[in-house]
Amino acid sequence: xxxxxxxxxxxxxxxxxxxxxxxxxxxxxxxxxxxxxxxxxxxxxxxxxxxxxxxxxxxxxxxxxxxxxxxxxxxxxxxxxxxxxxxxxxxxxxxxxxxxxxxxxxxxxxxxxxxxxxxxxxxxxxxxxxxxxxxxxxxxxxxxxxxxxxxxxxxxxxxxxxxxxxxxxxxxxxxxxxxxxxxxxxxxxxxxxxxxxxxxxxxxxxxxxxxxxxxxxxxxxxxxxxxxxxxxxxxxxxxxxxxxxxxxxxxxxxxxxxxxxxxxxxxxxxxxxxxx
DNA sequence: TCAAGATGATCAG
DNA sequence: TGATCCTCTTGAT
Numbered sequence: 358x359x360x361x362x363x364x365x366x367x368x369x370x371x372x373x374x375x376x377x378x379x380x381x382x383x384x385x386x387x388x389x390x391x392x393x394x395x396x397x398x399x400x401x402x403x404x405x406x407x408x409x410x411x412x413x414x415x416x417x418x419x420x421x422x423x424x425x426x427x428x429x430x431x432x433x434x435x436x437x438x439x440x441x442x443x444x445x446x447x448x449x450x451x452x453x454x455x456x457x458x459x460x461x462x463x464x465x466x467x468x469x470x471x472x473x474x475x476x477x478x479x480x481x482x483x484x485x486x487x488x489x490x491x492x493x494x495x496x497x498x499x500x501x502x503x504x505x506x507x508x509x510x511x512x513x514x515x516x517x518x519x520x521x522x523x524x525x526x527x528x529x530x531x532x533x534x535x536x537x538x539x540x541x542x543x544x545x546x547x548x549x550x551x552x553x554x555x556x557x558x559x560x561x562x563x564x565x566x567x568x569x570x571x572x573x574x575x576x577x578x579x580x581x582x583x584x585x586x587x588x589x590x591x592x593x594x595x596x597x598x599x600x601x602x603x604x605x606x607x608x609x610x611x612x613x614x615x616x617x618x619x620x621x622x623x624x625x626x627x628x629x630x631x632x633x
Numbered sequence: 634t635c636a637a638g639a640t641g642a643t644c645a646g
Numbered sequence: 647t648g649a650t651c652c653t654c655t656t657g658a659t
Binding site: 359360363409424425426427428429462463509511518519520521522565593594614615616 | 639640641642643
């Protein structure tokens, strides 16, 4: 379930469970075994996230760089540890906690400077207080690419995934196919401000809820949703269902290889004046 | 029991 | 643009 808020929560959990203490490090599956052996017994300096990247720093300028990809998962649990089940790429363990990593696209041992390079290549992360939204705006305002694609580009904006992309575009009634360069600065500022609040709420609750209070009675009247993202949303994976706001049928299509969801009435197709 | 699909990203062509 | 990697859940058979 990896969008930026998930990674931030995991970083906080790892930090609370392992920070400033030595950890036993292993790779039951074997694919991280050599690096795990090097780290085994080292002190954990701390854990942090940037966009969808997770970093666990160990003493001696050693950082485990993790990217969960589409299907990866990381769980942090109180001791005692269970025997590993399935393909556990990385296990961290101390006297009070243990953590298992599975299915990650990336799990590699890097240096602090390499971590800094990875972070520097990312766009601003709405979850970081020092993030500069103007950096993203400079890319968006010059790009002919659809805004729905730009929001998912991690070098433009870090941490936003398919759910937040679909939801923030709906909340601002923006056509996902609208070229970035046709957006007004005020629209971008409003979207950024919204993402900052929505994602912070996601960190707090561990789920993605985007439906505004004035629309929630109707939304809540339906049976509870059990989608993986666990929250109440306007359009994400609601294909064929009525829009909470206007009642039109939510639609889906593919954009840059990913599923895109939108309301054809609330998010009317953008037509450039120049093209008539 | 098995296939399909999923909140991601990279690489070859 | 399509293929590929990785794991788990869901739904069809």
